[in-house]
Amino acid sequence: MSVTTSPVLEYTTDMLRNLAQADVARALAEDVGTGDLTAALVPASKIARARILAREAAIICGGPWAEAALRQAAPSAQWNWRVAEGQRCQPDQTVLELTGPARGLLTAERTVLNFLQLLSAVATRTADYVAAISEASGSHANVRGRIVDTRKTLPGLRLAQKYAVHCGGGWNHRIGLYDAVLIKENHIAAAGGVTEVLAQVRATPSIAGVAQFVEIEVETLAQLEEALQAGATMVLLDNMDLPTLREAVRLNAGRAILEVSGGVNMGTVREIAATGVDRISIGALTKDVKAIDFSMRFMDL
Structure with missing residues (x-):
């Protein structure tokens, strides 16, 4: 993929x-x-x-x-x-x-x-961070992750900071709430579950016609499997440890784009990239x- x-x-x-x-x-x-x-x-x-x-x-x-x-x-x-x-x-x-x-x-x-x-x-x-990923690829054949930013930006300077991420070799995530769908734990809870909220996306053509992408956040392997069964094409793996990330990549088997969020720093990013995930989003790029x-x-x- x-x-x-x-x-x-x-x-x-x-x-x-x-x-x-x-x-x-x-x-x-x-x-x-x-x-x-x-x-x-x-x-x-x-x-x-x-x-x-x-x-x-x-x-x-x-x-x-x-x-x-x-x-x-x-x-x-x-x-x-x-x-x-x-x-x-x-x-x-x-x-x-x-x-x-x-x-x-x-x-x-x-x-x-x-x-x-x-x-x-x-x-x-x-x-x-981009250099760290590049270094990791030298010793791990399955490294393909991209460093991605978040919406954790200084108020009023989001586009400027996202441009700076681009300038440093990173990739931009969604710009705001208006251009892509990112379903998080509170959305899932309010909608009644993973399957239900993804069904709601399909039932709302106005969203599909505007959104650059639809991504859903999961916290467990069971949620990941449910999301994949419900047709998710992009999944955010939230705060999973390394063994769980490796298992998530195995279970996914290329069905969806996998993104990692949480617990990413210069001490952990190489090992996270080595799990084979596609994207690694880091709020600290623009927040700290x-x-x-x-x-x-x-x-x-």
């Missing part, structure tokens, strides 16, 4: 630019308010050269947001990326060079850095983010 990314987001230049423009407008409104009081101390005619440094190794992500902040706060600024989007930088490496009005650069500084530190952190963590350290420094003043 082929593993698909669902839903598919096309990160075109126009899509990213429009998304970044909206995100940055909110961020600047929050930060600048009625005006940058401190930047007003700098002569309006002052032109500055600056560089943004990464203080640690990272996958660079967030270029469209940095550029949007510069366009909005320092429209005449010019810039040159020294490390391209999605590429790895080294500690103390210059990733971006800037020239423009000092006031505008100072006003844009924190917003530029905030987006770079957040999105680069998500991309970097994702890349680490430790920002990458960036700084901006003026030059030649």
